[in-house]
Amino acid sequence: MELNVVTIEGKDTGRKVALPESVFGIEPSDHAIYLDVKQFLANNRQGTHKSKERAEITGSTRKIKKQKGTGTARAGSIKSPIFVGGGRVFGPRPRNYRFKLNKKLKQLARKSALAYKAQTQMITVMEDFNMEAPKTKEVVAIYKNLELTGQRSLLVLKEANANIYRSVRNVQRAEVVTIADLNTYDIMKAKNLVLTEGSVEEFGKLFNA
Structure with missing residues (x-):
């Protein structure tokens, strides 16, 4: 599956990236998603x-x-x-309330959640960008350009960026996470996934390691 790469202004760059079929093209497992989300919520209970x-x-x-x-x-x-x-x-x-799940099951759950987003065409690939200082106004403009204003969205970065994190956390219904910290619950909760171009390259390496 190939997707066009857009700029932070929402314009087509003319480049395309291929989403790994081994991650985004699998047959989703609803039961794996259920177990992983159940574990995530249970492990977050204080008890x-x-x-x-x-x-x-x-x-x-x-x-x-x-x-x-x-x-x-x-x-x-x-x-x-x-x-x-x-x-x-x-x-x-x-x-x-904590309980354990096998690593392969959790990996299947994340792949299944990503496959659902690919099937429903709720994935946007955006070019890599950086921010010299936290600016919520700039992030709001980016989401407006991508026509995601007011929609629950999850921005997936290749690696942690404090300025981007501080800018996004003040935007309503928007969250940011690194690909290493990506979990099934966040994927399913978000209506739209916004992947940076650099993070797409890491999906195959991370989920097929």
Whole structure:
């Protein structure tokens, strides 16, 4: 699959780049995508939720009323879950939600997500560019030239660039990531992928290593 390379002004450069068929041309696996996204979300959970059970509530332990003769149900402790201020039954406890997946499965998931973007023609290849200083206004102009204003997009760079990152982070519904940090969740969340020309060359090397 070949795509035209455009400038930051949105004009055609006359050059074309070929997307690796081994990455963008595979048959997508929905289940692999599901597992990888599930793992990503689970691994990002803090797991610090906690509620107090009856043994952890501060209060008197005396029997609050006599066992019989009151006409109501028996009750032994003010810390019982049936009373206001009592402990919670089977409340959440701190836990670790992380789980592992095979590397090959995660690689298949990323390839599948990229293949879906290629099939739906939601990939734009842009020439490499650099910024001498963080300028959000310049990035907004680039997205306007590419007709991506207001659309959720993901800019994929060959290597980290602090100035580009600081410029993009203030643009609504736009994110930037290096190809080494690319993950299935970010790919699927974005409507459009914007690949720099230099990053395209790395896809075959990274995913077929």
